[in-house]
Amino acid sequence: MRKKIVAGNWKMNMTYDEGQKLTSEIVNMYKDEAIQDVAVVLNPPFPHIHPVKKLVGDTAGIYVGAQNCSDKEAGAFTGEVSAKILASFGVNYVILGHSERREYFKESNELLAAKVKQAIANGLTPIFCCGESLEIRTAGTHESNVKFQLTASLFDLSPEDFSKVVIAYEPIWAIGTGKTATADQAQEMHAALRRHIASKYGKEIANETSILYGGSANPGNAKELFSKPDVDGGLIGGASLKSRDFIDIVKSF
Ligand code: PGA
Numbered sequence: 001m002r003k004k005i006v007a008g009n010w011k012m013n014m015t016y017d018e019g020q021k022l023t024s025e026i027v028n029m030y031k032d033e034a035i036q037d038v039a040v041v042l043n044p045p046f047p048h049i050h051p052v053k054k055l056v057g058d059t060a061g062i063y064v065g066a067q068n069c070s071d072k073e074a075g076a077f078t079g080e081v082s083a084k085i086l087a088s089f090g091v092n093y094v095i096l097g098h099s100e101r102r103e104y105f106k107e108s109n110e111l112l113a114a115k116v117k118q119a120i121a122n123g124l125t126p127i128f129c130c131g132e133s134l135e136i137r138t139a140g141t142h143e144s145n146v147k148f149q150l151t152a153s154l155f156d157l158s159p160e161d162f163s164k165v166v167i168a169y170e171p172i173w174a175i176g177t178g179k180t181a182t183a184d185q186a187q188e189m190h191a192a193l194r195r196h197i198a199s200k201y202g203k204e205i206a207n208e209t210s211i212l213y214g215g216s217a218n219p220g221n222a223k224e225l226f227s228k229p230d231v232d233g234g235l236i237g238g239a240s241l242k243s244r245d246f247i248d249i250v251k252s253f
Helices: 016-032 046-056 083-088 099-104 109-121 134-139 142-154 183-201 203-208 222-226 243-250
Strands: 005-009 039-043 062-066 093-096 125-130 166-169 211-214 233-236
Touching: 005 093, 005 211, 005 243, 016 039, 016 046, 016 062, 016 243, 039 093, 046 062, 083 109, 093 109, 109 125, 109 142, 125 142, 134 142, 142 183, 166 183, 183 203, 183 211, 183 222, 222 233, 233 243
Parallel strands: 005 039, 005 233, 039 062, 062 093, 093 125, 125 166, 166 211, 211 233
Antiparallel strands: none
């Protein structure tokens, strides 16, 4: 059975105190409201990882992720953080290929392929982001564009390693804009990606792959998005910074 996952991407937000408060609230609500069968992944900035992990403790169903990792194993790369270091702090997931990293930090498909390999080699689950710009959507080439992102960064993986990857479809025009893709637009792309995965790795692996939607998801639209057969959860930015909103999204299946 493929996993339902709601991941919060804090981006470059939250001071230490704010992060601690947000995490405690989320952990308490998750427990008090007896949430089951949905994995929650908190992806704070690097310095929060250890204290957030401590607060989460052994709460079943809540995991800690990073927003990036290096493509290198170790060594003289000032300012970088390796997958191995993250794993040693008990991190389980890592977001890779977010459109902000692709755009502002010029991360290429090839670099992302190397990061994905590092993550998997160190036991982290990559949340691999893909998605098209408004220009590409308007031109009507969005499906082939997003499929190519998967082919270029993931399709060198063995079937066993590919099975460890989570996909997040995030149309760039919907990120932080308040303009969500409709549930039908999300379903259409998720189904296309699943077919694409099946063409390379077979139906069984494709059916087991969790494909999350991201881009202005909120408590008001999550139910409809998550009701679609190929939408297995969400990667949440803005709404993950408010505990009530985030937990309401988690409860939207
Ligand atoms: P948003 O961000 O929910 O604020 O649109 C999503 C993301 O960038 O992961």
